[in-house]
Amino acid sequence: AIQMTQSPSSLSASVGDRVTITCRASQAIRKDLGWYQQKPGKAPQLLIYGASSLESGVSSRFSGSGSGTDFTLTISSLQPEDFATYYCLHDHNYPVAFGQGTKVEIK
Amino acid sequence: EVQLVESGGGLVEPGGSLRLSCAASGFSFSSYSLNWVRQAPGKGLEWVSSISSSGNNTYFADSVKGRFIISRDNTKNSLYLQMNSLRVEDTAVYYCAKWDLIVAGSDVWGQGTLVTVSS
Numbered sequence: 001a002i003q004m005t006q007s008p009s010s011l012s013a014s015v016g017d018r019v020t021i022t023c024r025a026s027q028a029i030r031k032d033l034g035w036y037q038q039k040p041g042k043a044p045q046l047l048i049y050g051a052s053s054l055e056s057g058v059s060s061r062f063s064g065s066g067s068g069t070d071f072t073l074t075i076s077s078l079q080p081e082d083f084a085t086y087y088c089l090h091d092h093n094y095p096v097a098f099g100q101g102t103k104v105e106i107k
Numbered sequence: 108e109v110q111l112v113e114s115g116g117g118l119v120e121p122g123g124s125l126r127l128s129c130a131a132s133g134f135s136f137s138s139y140s141l142n143w144v145r146q147a148p149g150k151g152l153e154w155v156s157s158i159s160s161s162g163n164n165t166y167f168a169d170s171v172k173g174r175f176i177i178s179r180d181n182t183k184n185s186l187y188l189q190m191n192s193l194r195v196e197d198t199a200v201y202y203c204a205k206w207d208l209i210v211a212g213s214d215v216w217g218q219g220t221l222v223t224v225s226s
Contacts, residue, residue, distance in 0.1 A: 032208055032209075033208065034206065034208040034214075036152075038152070043202055043204075043216035043217065043218060043219060044152065044202075044216060045214075045216075046206065046214035049207075049208045049209065049210070049211065049213075049214070050208060050209050053211065055211060055212070055214065056211050056212045085151075087151065087152050089152075089154075089206075089208070091206065091208050094157065094166040095154060095166065095167075095168055095169075096142075096154050096157070097154060098144075098151060098152040098153065098154060099151075100151050101151040101152070
């Protein structure tokens with residue numbers, strides 16, 4: 001099974017900061033990766049699909065990059081509504097797997 | 108409106124069974140694979156199970172293999188998760204979800220239903 005290692009597990013940042021979260025797959029997964037945002041008590045929302053494509057309706061301050069085994073989610077200028085937990089998900093094959101999550105907190 | 112709505116959660120004793128349902132609307136249900144994802148209190152997301160569009164192929168996480176059964180009824184636009192031999196560690200919010208990570212706008216999640224396994 002392909003394992004997804006996400007880092008960091010948490011980070012503190014200020015409004016306006018540039019934030020980077022990474023996911024590493026234990027095997028190559030081409031670009032079969034998405035990034036989700038989850039707020040407390042809510043279902044996850046897709047931000048990025050295909051590793052680097054912006055989901056409809058999502059702010060352009062979110063971007064994704066990578067292919068193969070190493071992937072990055074970048075928030076270019078952190079906004080108050082971006083404080084949440086972020087997860088990567090691979091669906092390259094079964095079993096699909098989520099990363100452990102990154103909680104973005106206010107500094 | 109594209110929507111997934113889960114039901115069937117509740118309190119059950121260890122060793123018991125529960126059947127979750129997920130009603131879909133607003134999209135061509137029979138064209139998509141579907142998934143169950145769970146989230147234990149204060150924990151991350153865990154993929155549980157997936158089923159192909161026809162229902163012919165099913166997949167399970169090792170943690171539930173042999174205990175959970177996923178099924179669907181394409182005539183009723185409904186997805187199911189039969190959970191047997193439940194354990195305390197199965198306590199979680201269970202989401203049904205549709206995703207396609209190569210196509211924009213394909214991602215849909217339900218609001219989740221809470222399953223609590225406790226004596």
